[in-house]
Amino acid sequence: MSANGSTIFAVSSGAPPCAIAVIRISGPDSFGALNSLVGRDVAPRRPSLAKLFGKNGDLLDEALVLKFPGPGSATGEDCVELHCHGGRAVVAAVCAALGSLDGLRPAEEGEFTRRAFANGRIDLAAAEGLADLLEAETELQRAAALTNMGGALSARVEAWRDEALRLSAQVEAALDFSDEGDVDDLPEGFTWNVDSLMAEMREFLERPRTEKLKEGFRVVLAGPPNSGKSTLFNTLIESEAAITSPIAGTTRDVIERSVAISGVPFTFVDTAGLREHGAEEIEAIGIARAHAEVDRADLALWLGDEGKGPKGAWEISARSDEADRIKKARARHVVSAVTGDGMADFKADLVAHARQSMPRPGEATLNRRQYARLEEALEALDAAKSRSDLLIVGEELRRVRLAFDRLVGRATTEDMLDALFGRFCIGK
Incomplete structure (x- = not known):
């Protein structure tokens, strides 16, 4: 065509x-x-x-x-x-x-x-995988995009659709024979089969999303003024993005940079020093923004006094080369951004931790659009299981198949296609 x-x-x-x-x-x-x-x-x-x-x-x-x-x-x-x-x-x-x-x-x-x-050479999920591959900047992004482009997600959705079609056939058979008195209800095992299908779909929905690979694992550096946040931030991103100074309150706003470490995408965020008193108006705005960044972080690194950081934050004892540093009894890492002491182990720990929230290599992933379509299918399946009217059950199963069709592109809109293929370069 x-x-x-x-x-x-x-x-x-x-x-x-x-x-x-x-x-x-x-x-x-x-x-x-x-x-x-x-x-x-x-x-x-x-x-x-x-x-x-x-x-x-x-x-x-x-x-x-x-x-x-x-x-x-x-x-x-x-x-x-x-x-x-x-x-x-x-x-x-x-x-x-x-x-x-x-x-x-x-x-x-x-x-x-x-x-x-x-022309049916690829489906929508594979096309989205190709778009992700063209935009891939890290090893994890490349591996995930290749998996989806290769049809792993499409094959799984097709198997789910076949199962939904088989369940629909059972409902149709029950409807056909109900007038003759041969079949009064859904066949034995129908609910169990629906539950099994729903469990598989939920496992997919619980996986890390494709967007996480693009946005990166978000790490926020937090602590009081002059705790070494900006110096550590510059070392992690290997750039002098943040101004460092012994003057308290130098960092006034949020600074973020995206980098890859060992093939894993990160977004590191430097924030204003957190203090309750002594901040003038502009610095106070920066402190409020710092608290907001900590709330949305995947991980916070706390460089302040031990036990006073956000819940779940890693205790980091920075500036290990200085005698007046903040010492911690249970620091997860003791590092010096100036001498490099402890930085290799620190980065390796960050990479290992971030990988746990990223899609595993070779594992199909869902983007935001695909996630929404799969949620629609799951919702319709749940409704089908809870209904007693066979006609309504059949209609809910039709909704399941339609959601699957939208996921792989059998049923879609021109606006959505324009948005997707607009991501490609000319010649692709």
Whole structure:
């Protein structure tokens, strides 16, 4: 299926200049465009070396060309790839030649992937996994995105849908025979099967979400003024983002930076020093914001007097190189951001702790949209289990299947698709 029968083209590799530039063409006129450029036919699914010519017969480049007949192509329609030399002038000349051909136009963001979705080559969950893969910046993000792109989530949802369909068939059978007196109620085991399906779905809902991989494990550094928060913050992010000074109240506002440590994404947050007295108006606003950040943190690091920090915070004895540091009897870590003492063990502990709240490598994850659809299905299943009217039970099971269909894209809206494929670059 091509939008309005059009054929699209775009550079699908990195921006020139580069060693090789891959120009992708997809649509009903792809093979005609290839023949126009090379002046001859080429064998499908086999790389061929060919000279590319413009309309006036000028030589544009010598390239490796491939053609992929649909529907067995990436987009489900006829596709061509031109592996050209990656100079800006070469790429511009070839794209200009393609743009001069009737029926061809430049692709929009995500249009190749959108056509793959429209033609059934991938479903919505796999498309979202691909979008996440293109945006991945850490090892955990890459692994999770590859799992979803590879169809792990789609396969699980399809299995759940098949089970919901089987349950619906049991309800339909009960309805068909109820008039004859052969079946008075749902078959034995119906409720048990619903409970089993719900348990599997709840396990998925309890997993860490995809957004956690993007936002990172949020760690807030808290404590009184001059407890070493900003110096430790700068060391953790390996940047001089926060001003450090012996003057109390130097940090007035929240400063946050995102970094990856051992492939795990973190967001570290430096806050104003917490004190009850002596803060002027601007500093007081910063202190209020610091309390708010502690409340939303995944983990707080407390650098103040032992036992006076937020509940669940790690007790950190910072500035171990200074004689007047705050000493703690049960500090989880004793560190010096200046000398580096204790920092390696401290970071390793942070990574191990953060991994527990992140999706495990190879484990399918849910994003916010998918989570909402799965919640809808679970709610409908719970309603089906509690109803006695077979017609209502059947309707609730239909709602379950519809939620699954929306999750993988069998039933969706154009606005949602526009938002998703708008995340892709041109050429993908």
